[in-house]
Every structure is written in structure tokens, then in C-alpha cells.
Amino acid sequence: MKQILIVAPAWVGDAVMAQPLYARLAARHPGVAIDVLAPAWTRPLHARMPQIRDAIDAPFAHGELALQQRWQLARQLARRGYDQAIVLPNSLKSALVPLFAGIPCRTGWLGEARYGLLNDRRRLDKAALPRMVERFAALAEPKGMPPVHPIPDPRLAVDAAASAAVLATLGLDIDRPILALCPGAEYGPAKRWPARHAAALARGYLARGWQVWLFGSSKDAGICGEIVAAAPGVVDLAGRTSLAQAIDLMALAAAAVCNDSGLMHVAAALGLPLAAVYGSSSPVFTPPLSASARVVSLNVECSPCFERTCPLGHMKCLNDLGPERVQAALDALTGQR
Known part of the structure; x- marks a missing residue:
């Protein structure tokens, strides 16, 4: 049985976009065992x-070299007898554990002078592979071969019993349709749709008889509090759920609205009708990968700037993107007026 270790990305969205790689590896190597080495927060x-056999927690802080820790972990992994490691991050540090573990085939894109660490080195043609999902999927193929198209959209499998358990824990119900609203964005305010627009959209859905659930971490408490104050009746779950619980609850939604964020990629991978709001960033490299998703953007002349805060001070890309545009995108997806 072939065994492959994946050094997986640390970001939620990137981790989701690696799933088609795992599906392709399973198709190419029937019976393959795929393990991932990744930060603990990506375990959910x-x-x-379903393609993943085991998730191994990487105990390293962001940017930390931690050579001794990497060596100790590598010696433990060496006992598993992996045939191949595929290193998805482009850093030098991410390629150390497979080398220390003596994994015979170490695959990845060249980056940060990794010539001595990877022995199945690939040179990236960014024009040929413009999206992250394509760059990940290409590493499933032999060197020199392009990824097999069409690349399937990422998919997360949610157990109905797990969703029911979270509902009971939080005292929620699904008697009425649910709009999942994800107003946060870890990168910065230039990626966050204004609270007043999100609240106006929420009020419209509440008037239709829907429920509106806010998802996010404790870092999103500020913007979620603004939305709740302006749209009474909204259920604020930000900071009240683990990532696992958030995924299982989002799977119950009838539609979702998200900024360009990790939860946007989760919503897409759950197949939800999704309006993805873009401001300072671009959907070219990491779009929501789902036939049920629509990008909503004004495409103003100064975007995408990829800045955390608006360098011009007006944030026109999101301030001028009113709730009616997002509503129209959702209505088109859900067949409502």
C-alpha cells in the first residue's frame, strides 16, 4: 500500500483548496493512505x-524554525514508512520534516532555495497554473504532466448526526431557512463588507421569515456586535463555536454570504448557494470553487490593491457595494425574488 505524507497549508482556505489534490491521489493510487501534517486548528x-487517513499536528509556531522539534517529529514519522511526501507550502522550513524523516520521494514547487530538500522538484509556470487549486492538483501528477482537467471543486463531508448534536448544544433549530453570514476577514478591514450593509441584508432575510446566523471567531466580535445591534433577531455565533461546530452548522444553511476568507472557502466546499463579497482582493488566484457561488465585486479602478486597509481612505470597493447587489446574487442562486 502506497503511503503519502502531505505537508499541508496552515490557512483554512488554502487547506480546503488542497482537497482536490487528495481526491486525485486517491484516484491515481487505489488504496493509497494519505496523511497530512498541518497545524492543529486545521484538523476539523x-x-x-474522506481521502485523509490521519491528521498529524505540526507543533510549530508561524515562522518558527524549531529544528530540534522538527527533527524529533521526523524521527517519529520515519517509522511509518512513507513512500512520498508532497510539500504544499513554498517555505524552506516546510520541507525539513520530510527530509529528516528520510522519505525517499519529496515533491514540491521550487521556492526558498529548496534544491537540497526536495528531490522531485517542480518549476512553476504561473501563467499555465493561475489558480492555487491547480498548483496543488498538479503535484499529484508525474513531473512534467499538467493537472487533469476539469479539476473537481473542493468538497467537505459533514455527518448529519454531528450537525444535530451542535444544534442541540447551542439550542438552535432548523424550522426556518438559514442565511449563514460571515462578516469577518482575518487579513484586515479592506476585505470586510461594512456592518451596515450586512445588517440591511440581514433585516431583509428576517422579514422574509429566515433565520440569520453570524459565523466567525472571537476576533469578529466587533463587527458582529454592530450587525446584531442594527438587525435585532440575528443569532451571533462568532466566538461561540469551534471550527468543527461552525462547519457542521454552516452545512445546514440554505445560503451564505461571506467576505474573501477561510469560511468563504468552507461555504463553497459545502456546496451552499454563496455570494462571495470581494473588495481589496481578487478572485483570480483563490476564487470560491463551487458552481453555486457568485463573486460580488464593484471592480473599481483602484482594486484589487491587496492592502489590509484602504490606502486611499475611502474603501469605495466595499462602501459602495450595497446590499441590493448581494441580494440579487443570492436570489439568482436560490431562485427567489
Whole structure:
């Protein structure tokens, strides 16, 4: 049985976009065992990818070299007898554990002078592979071969019993349709749709008889509080759920609205009708990968700037993007007027 270790990305969205790689590896190598080495907070994502056998927690802080820790972990992994490692991050540090573990085939894109660490080195043609999902999927193929198209959209598998358990824990119900609203964005305010627009959209859905659930971390408490104050009746779950619980609850939604964020990619991978709001960033490299998703953007002349805060001070890209545009996108997806 072939065994492959994946050094997986640390970001939620990137971790979701690696799932088609795992599906392709399973198709190419029937019976393959795929393990992922990734930060512990991504474990709920990998637990919902049926191709993954085991998730191994990487105990390293962001940017930390931690050579001794990497060596100790590598010696433990060496006992598993992996045939191949596929390194998805482009950093030098991410390629150290497979080298220390003596994994015979170490695959990845060249980056940060990794010539001595990877022995199945690939040179990236960014024009040929413009999207992250394509760059990940290409590493499933032999060197020199392009990824097999069409690349399937990422998918997360949610167990109905797990969703029911979270509902009971939080005292929620699904008697009425649910709009999942994800107003946060870890990168910065230039990616966050204004609270007043989100609240106006929420009020419209509440008037239709829907429920509106806010998803996010404790870092999103500020913007979620603004939305709740302006749209009484909204259920604020930000900071009240783990990532695992958030995924299982989002799977119950009838539609979702998200900024360009990790939860946007989760919503897409759950197949929800999704309006993805873009401001300072671009959907070219990491779009929501789902036939049920629509990008909503004004495409103003100064975007995408990729800045955390608006360098011009007006944030026209999001301030001028009113709730009626998002509503129209959702109505088109859900067949409502």
C-alpha cells in the first residue's frame, strides 16, 4: 500500500483548496493512505475529507524554525514508512520534516532555495497554473504532466448526526431557512463588507421569515456586535463555536454570504448557494470553487490593491457595494425574488 505524507497549508482556505489534490491521489493510487501534517486548528477540515487517513499536528509556531522539534517529529514519522511526501507550502522550513524523516520521494514547487530538500522538484509556470487549486492538483501528477482537467471543486463531508448534536448544544433549530453570514476577514478591514450593509441584508432575510446566523471567531466580535445591534433577531455565533461546530452548522444553511476568507472557502466546499463579497482582493488566484457561488465585486479602478486597509481612505470597493447587489446574487442562486 502506497503511503503519502502531505505537508499541508496552515490557512483554512488554502487547506480546503488542497482537497482536490487528495481526491486525485486517491484516484491515481487505489488504496493509497494519505496523511497530512498541518497545524492543529486545521484538523476539523481534514476530518471532513474522506481521502485523509490521519491528521498529524505540526507543533510549530508561524515562522518558527524549531529544528530540534522538527527533527524529533521526523524521527517519529520515519517509522511509518512513507513512500512520498508532497510539500504544499513554498517555505524552506516546510520541507525539513520530510527530509529528516528520510522519505525517499519529496515533491514540491521550487521556492526558498529548496534544491537540497526536495528531490522531485517542480518549476512553476504561473501563467499555465493561475489558480492555487491547480498548483496543488498538479503535484499529484508525474513531473512534467499538467493537472487533469476539469479539476473537481473542493468538497467537505459533514455527518448529519454531528450537525444535530451542535444544534442541540447551542439550542438552535432548523424550522426556518438559514442565511449563514460571515462578516469577518482575518487579513484586515479592506476585505470586510461594512456592518451596515450586512445588517440591511440581514433585516431583509428576517422579514422574509429566515433565520440569520453570524459565523466567525472571537476576533469578529466587533463587527458582529454592530450587525446584531442594527438587525435585532440575528443569532451571533462568532466566538461561540469551534471550527468543527461552525462547519457542521454552516452545512445546514440554505445560503451564505461571506467576505474573501477561510469560511468563504468552507461555504463553497459545502456546496451552499454563496455570494462571495470581494473588495481589496481578487478572485483570480483563490476564487470560491463551487458552481453555486457568485463573486460580488464593484471592480473599481483602484482594486484589487491587496492592502489590509484602504490606502486611499475611502474603501469605495466595499462602501459602495450595497446590499441590493448581494441580494440579487443570492436570489439568482436560490431562485427567489
